Amino acid sequence: MSEKLEVILVDVGNSSIKTTEVVNGEFINTKIWEDISQVENYYEGTALMISSVRNLPSSLLDNKNAKVLSHLTPMPITIDYTTPETLGPDRIAAAVGAIELFPNKDNLIIDVGTCMTIDFIDKSTVFRGGIISPGLKMRMKSMAHYTDKLPDISDEIQDMNSPALGKSTKECLFSGSFWGMIHEINGVIKTIEQDFTSLNTILTGGDAHFFESNLKAHIFAGSKIVQKGLYRIWKHQ
Structure with a gap:
């Protein structure tokens, strides 16, 4: 061939x-x-x-x-979203990628990048919505930006440990940002699981490797979920 x-x-x-x-x-x-x-x-x-x-x-x-890609692009999912024109195309692509990689499942997609998004698409391929919150570096930068004395540690995260309780101001800033996101993610998973007990949880995004070992059961999808979604949408045209 x-x-x-x-x-x-x-x-x-x-x-x-x-x-x-x-x-x-x-x-x-x-x-x-x-x-x-x-x-x-x-x-x-x-x-x-x-x-x-x-x-x-x-x-x-x-x-x-x-x-x-936009909300007007023909695609193999239904978008149940009050303001579809504001829905990020990366979130749309990831949702389509989820049903391509894991068909006939209720999929929760956790994308950890500049912002963190958590989106839900059910097994009938309906995008139900999600959340948007600050990503890891954004949380660190915002604390430095809105205070006089707290340092910006966003460029030091590769060298930081993740204790539950910090022993220095930098460790406290890291722990607050990191463990705050962990508990936020696990809290969303627990809430969605109340109605969808066979939930398939997918982790992706540029900062996903920081969180892999501390989340409840999940599948690490790397960046291929967006790629898979874009390709599926392109074929759908």
């Missing part, structure tokens, strides 16, 4: 831009970019399927080879 480049999946997040090539249904050559114009120039003339939480340049919006 000859190799056929089908589409470039483009995930434009708050912190990075990621592309993945789809060749004969296989995901290959994932790349990280600094600017969306680099992607547009590099893949000129190639089909693009884009999820973006940022504003995109008009050149890309007018590009006949580019499909930009």
Whole structure:
């Protein structure tokens, strides 16, 4: 079988831009970019399927080879959301990715990045809604920003431990941010499980590795959940 480049999946997040090539249904050559114009120039003339939480340049919006995901895009799920026009395309893509990876299940998607989102899509493929709250670094930065003396430790998190009780101000800031998120996530899981006992919990996002060992039963999906969702939506067109 000859190799056929089908589409470039483009995930434009708050912190990075990621592309993945789809060749004969296989995901290959994932790349990280600094600017969306680099992607547009590099893949000129190639089909693009884009999820973006940022504003995109008009050149890309007018590009006949580019499909930009929104709530109006035909997709294989139903969105039960009061303001669908405000629903992030990354959340839509992840929800579609969840039913692609784990069909016929009630899926709770925990995406830990710049912000943390927790979204629920049921086994009948209805997106039921979710929560948005600050991510790990955002919590740390906000405490430094809104006080005079608390330090910003957001660039030190790789070197920090996670004691339940900190023994220094930096440890206390880390513990408050980290364990606050852990208890928030586990609290949401417990609440949803009251109505959906066979809940499938999926962890993804750039900071997910910090939380893997401290959450209730979950599946670590890395970034492939958004990729899977974008590809499924592209095929649905």
